[in-house]
Amino acid sequence: MKKMLIVLLAGLLMLTAVACKKEAEKPVEEPVEAAQAETMTGGWTPAADYTVTEARKAIFDKGMAALLGVDYAPLAYLGSQVVAGTNHVFLVKGTVVVPARPVSYALAYLYEDLQGNVKLLNIADLPIVPQADGTLALPEEGLMGGWAYVEDPAFTDEEEAKLEAALQNQVGASYAIVACVAEQVVAGLNRCLLVQVTPVVPNARPHYALAYVYTDLQGNSSLTQVIDLDIGALCTYGA
Secondary structure, three states: OHHHHHHHHHHHHHHHHHHHHHHHHOOOOOOHHHHHHHHHHOOOEEOOOOOOOHHHHHHHHHHHOOOOOEEEEEEEEEEEEEEOEEEEEEEEEEEEOOOOOOOEEEEEEEEEOOOOOEEEEEEEEOOOEEOOOOOEEOOOOOOOOOOEEOOOOOOOHHHHHHHHHHHHOOOOEEEEEEEEEEEEEEOEEEEEEEEEEEEOOOOOOOEEEEEEEEEOOOOOEEEEEEEEEOOOOOOOOOO
């Protein structure tokens, strides 16, 4: 009898060990919500080339055709978001069809459906005034000594070389100037540049930022701060 009990106990222990081993070998399954979150969200992808090509200009013109009162010119194609179709975002320069009104710079969001129809989602003025907490605000119109959108985003080759030199002194990332969007006159000149930032690490994903460069009265330029810009944050879907 005692021998039989020992055999039964040994058998039970073996069965328990096998069951535990099988349980341990099961693959760990991610929660469905976590696994699908990235696919369902559909993030914005910065453009590798922000040139406004003819194809991109055609998309822009379709979406802006019905807009009246403000003339918007596309300066750069910033990126896209894959949805049931594609969302596009452009950096634009706006001129109000009213005398003596200043220009503005904005992000224009357009939705292109699977049939090639395009509609305007939103136009959001570009916030360019750095705040103490690291956020950005819109410039105050007519504020003496304050930040203001530039009339002309272009600069000379010499100026561009100095600005690029100031940016490239930074370690850990490369900076490509997309456009100069704002200025502030001080004892010298502060410039706000929209830049594409690429971290110097393998498989790095570029993103956009506003880089602030100060040029003194002797023409020397230095980078004062960089604030990341989320190109999708100002999009109002379905507007």
